[in-house]
Amino acid sequence: MRFVITPPREARAESDLFVLLHKGEIVVSATGGYLHLLSDIFPLLKQSALSMLGEWQGVAVWVGIIDDLPQGATTAGVRSLLMMASLDEFTILARAVQVTHWLEQHRFCGRCGTVTIAIEGEMARGCPACGLRAYPRISPCIIVLVRRGREALLARSPQFAPGRYSTLAGFIEAGETVEDAVHREVFEEVGVRIDNLRYVSSQSWPFPHSLMLGFEADYVSGDITPQPGEIEDAQWWTPEALPDLPPSVSISRLLIDRWLAHSR
Numbered sequence: 001m002r003f004v005i006t007p008p009r010e011a012r013a014e015s016d017l018f019v020l021l022h023k024g025e026i027v028v029s030a031t032g033g034y035l036h037l038l039s040d041i042f043p044l045l046k047q048s049a050l051s052m053l054g055e056w057q058g059v060a061v062w063v064g065i066i067d068d069l070p071q072g073a074t075t076a077g078v079r080s081l082l083m084m085a086s087l088d089e090f091t092i093l094a095r096a097v098q099v100t101h102w103l104e105q106h107r108f109c110g111r112c113g114t115v116t117i118a119i120e121g122e123m124a125r126g127c128p129a130c131g132l133r134a135y136p137r138i139s140p141c142i143i144v145l146v147r148r149g150r151e152a153l154l155a156r157s158p159q160f161a162p163g164r165y166s167t168l169a170g171f172i173e174a175g176e177t178v179e180d181a182v183h184r185e186v187f188e189e190v191g192v193r194i195d196n197l198r199y200v201s202s203q204s205w206p207f208p209h210s211l212m213l214g215f216e217a218d219y220v221s222g223d224i225t226p227q228p229g230e231i232e233d234a235q236w237w238t239p240e241a242l243p244d245l246p247p248s249v250s251i252s253r254l255l256i257d258r259w260l261a262h263s264r
Contacts, residue, residue: 003061003091005054008121016060019053019096022067022075026093030072034081034093035061051103051123053095056088063096065103078206083247090249097206099123102136110134141210142181143169145255146194148219148236150263152256154243155190155226155234165235165243167252169212182215190234191225194218200258203251214251216259239263 017035020027028034053061069075078097082090102125109116109127116125119133126133145167146153154165170185172178179197186194194217203212224234237243239260246252 003056008052019063025075094206098209106134137209140172143212144215151236158232163244166246189227192222193220195220
C-alpha cells in the first residue's frame with residue numbers, strides 16, 4: 001500500500017504515528033525505527049510544531065520538530081536515511097522533511113512580519129494581520145537521460161560521491177516551459193543539442209523542496225563541453241561499461257534502468 005496524502009485532522013493518541021526531526025536530522029528510536037507512537041513522545045510535544053502528512057497503511061502520520069531527544073534515541077542524516085529507504089519510506093520521509101522546512105521558514109508573514117498561525121483543515125499557515133497564506137513550497141525541476149544509439153550521456157557534479165555519475169538536471173526558470181528547460185539545461189551543462197523529448201515519470205525530491213520531472217531525449221549534435229563549476233565530467237556510456245550509479249530509490253536511477261532495459 002502506498003503513502004496517501006489526506007486532509008489534515010486532529011491527532012489520535014491511540015493510533016497515529018510521528019516522524020520527528022531534531023536539529024535538521026531524523027530521530028531514530030532505540031529499536032531503529034523512525035515512526036514513533038504518541039505515547040513515546042508525549043512529553044516532548046509541547047516543544048513541537050506538528051503537521052499531518054497523510055496516511056500510511058491506513059494510519060495517520062505526522063511530522064514534529066523537537067528540541068530534546070527521547071531517551072535512547074539517536075538521529076540520522078536525511079540524505080543517508082532516504083538513500084536506504086523503501087519507496088513508501090522515501091515518500092513519507094521526503095514529505096516530512098519538506099513540510100518541516102516550510103514550518104521553519106514560514107513562522108512569520110513574508111509581507112508584514114506578523115507571527116503566522118495554522119489554517120484549520122489545510123496544509124497552510126496564515127497571517128492574522130494581513131491575511132496572506134503560505135503553502136509548502138514546491139520547486140519544479142527537470143531531469144533527463146540523453147540517448148545516442150546504445151549510449152547514454154551521464155555526468156558528475158563536484159558534490160557527487162567519488163566515481164558516481166548521473167543524469168542531467170536543473171531547475172525550471174520563471175516564465176519557462178518544461179520543454180524549454182530541458183533543452184536549456186542540457187545545452188548549458190554539456191553543450192549538446194537534443195530532440196524528441198519523452199516524459200517518463202516524476203518524483204518528489206526533498207533537497208530542499210523539488211519536484212523532479214523525468215524525461216528521455218535523443219542526441220542531435222554537439223561535442224560534450226562540461227559547464228565550469230557545475231559539471232566535473234560528462235561522458236557517453238554503454239550498458240557494458242558503466243560508472244557508479246545513483247541509488248535505486250532516485251528517479252535518475254529509474255531513467256538509467258529504463259535505458260538499460262531497452263538497450264540490452
